[in-house]
Amino acid sequence: MKSVAAAVLVLVAVALAAPVALAQQREPEPQAARTRDGAHTAPRADQAEAPDGAAGHQGFENGRGAAMLFWVLALATVGGALFVITRRNLVAAVMGMVGTFFALAALYAMLYAHFLAAIQVLVYAGAIMVLFVFVVMILNRPEDEPWALQGLLGKALAGLAILYLLVRVSGALWAVKDTPHAVVAGPRPQLADSTRPSGDLQTPSKAAQRDDDWGSTRSVGKTLFREYLFPFEAVSLVLLVAVVGGIALSRPHRDPEATPEGNPEGKSGDGEPGEKS
Amino acid sequence: MNDIFYKLTVSHFLILAAVLFAIGTVGVLMRRNALIVMMSIELMLNAANLTILAFARYHGGAAGLEGQALAFIVIAVAAAEAAVGLAIVVALFRTRRHADIDRLTLLKH
Numbered sequence: 001m002k003s004v005a006a007a008v009l010v011l012v013a014v015a016l017a018a019p020v021a022l023a024q025q026r027e028p029e030p031q032a033a034r035t036r037d038g039a040h041t042a043p044r045a046d047q048a049e050a051p052d053g054a055a056g057h058q059g060f061e062n063g064r065g066a067a068m069l070f071w072v073l074a075l076a077t078v079g080g081a082l083f084v085i086t087r088r089n090l091v092a093a094v095m096g097m098v099g100t101f102f103a104l105a106a107l108y109a110m111l112y113a114h115f116l117a118a119i120q121v122l123v124y125a126g127a128i129m130v131l132f133v134f135v136v137m138i139l140n141r142p143e144d145e146p147w148a149l150q151g152l153l154g155k156a157l158a159g160l161a162i163l164y165l166l167v168r169v170s171g172a173l174w175a176v177k178d179t180p181h182a183v184v185a186g187p188r189p190q191l192a193d194s195t196r197p198s199g200d201l202q203t204p205s206k207a208a209q210r211d212d213d214w215g216s217t218r219s220v221g222k223t224l225f226r227e228y229l230f231p232f233e234a235v236s237l238v239l240l241v242a243v244v245g246g247i248a249l250s251r252p253h254r255d256p257e258a259t260p261e262g263n264p265e266g267k268s269g270d271g272e273p274g275e276k277s
Numbered sequence: 278m279n280d281i282f283y284k285l286t287v288s289h290f291l292i293l294a295a296v297l298f299a300i301g302t303v304g305v306l307m308r309r310n311a312l313i314v315m316m317s318i319e320l321m322l323n324a325a326n327l328t329i330l331a332f333a334r335y336h337g338g339a340a341g342l343e344g345q346a347l348a349f350i351v352i353a354v355a356a357a358e359a360a361v362g363l364a365i366v367v368a369l370f371r372t373r374r375h376a377d378i379d380r381l382t383l384l385k386h
Contacts, residue, residue, distance in 0.1 A: 078293070170296075173295060242357030245361050
């Protein structure tokens with residue numbers, strides 16, 4: 001059990017260190033990073049290539065560290081996911097899930113989705129996993145037979161079908177890499193190629209075209225509160241309904257005439273170890 | 278061959294998301310504990326989110342930002358799903374004293 005905890009800690013540590021390493025990796029320009037004799041040896045490449053912003057095919061040179069980071073994070077993610085679905089101990093499964101979510105947040109940061117990386121850590125690794133831990137504490141019962149192995153033949157067939165589908169889908173997805181702007185380690189995408197009218201009355205169009213703004217909280221918030229205002233409000237309604245539904249479902253329901261309200265026997269009668277949710 | 282390891286493209290992220298989704302599917306199909314099944318569903322939602330964000334990075338521009346807004350909405354809906362699903366699991370455990378989805382056959386017959 002101690003090795004399990006150590007593995008989870010390593011996962012979390014790698015996921016936490018990843019954005020820092022990525023930021024350090026992205027700072028130097030490609031030529032400077034390749035020659036390795038100094039961090040600032042290629043200022044002309046700095047001026048020449050940075051503003052033009054075409055992602056191009058230079059990812060082979062400057063993306064090596066990012067690629068290594070991607071493999072580490074992919075290993076952490078897949079390992080955490082396999083950890084989740086193979087553990088008997090529910091708390092260990094939840095901890096593996098937390099490690100997976102941290103690594104996923106770092107992957108989101110690699111895709112310039114910094115706001116969503118923060119949201120991933122806050123909402124998933126914070127709130128949802130705490131909810132899971134509370135429910136695990138309520139359901140503290142070891143399961144006798146964790147794997148549903150009835151009908152093993154059909155499930156083996158289903159597993160083979162999933163594997164085949166995965167291979168075919170991966171083959172289709174691998175073809176995406178030959179398109180020009182598929183190199184992830186290139187410069188940040190820009191807002192400037194927007195074809196829709198901005199509708200922004202306050203800031204001039206120059207501010208909307210800052211190329212260091214893509215994926216930030218500011219730009220995502222603008223999108224959410226302008227074009228996606230109605231889905232945003234609909235989601236708030238969904239969350240309200242979910243809160244009310246969660247309370248209504250998890251309340252212990254009892255017959256109203258059998259145990260009148262405020263009866264101490266009624267409370268101690270169905271006293272369960274954890275009914276506070 | 279070195280391209281696969283050193284040249285990071287959007288396909289890497291897409292295939293990783295596909296692998297995560299497959300692991301989540303296997304978890305939903307093969308495990309019996311309702312909590313593990315719910316965690317596998319969360320895993321599948323995260324894989325879908327990773328796909329959305331990879332394509333948002335691929336397209337860039339305002340369309341990519343709309344993809345990020347969509348991923349935000351997916352996270353919010355997943356939070357609502359987790360809350361309601363865990364409430365259902367707690368209610369089930371309160372009445373049946375177990376959370377084994379293979380034994381929950383009340384609606385089957």
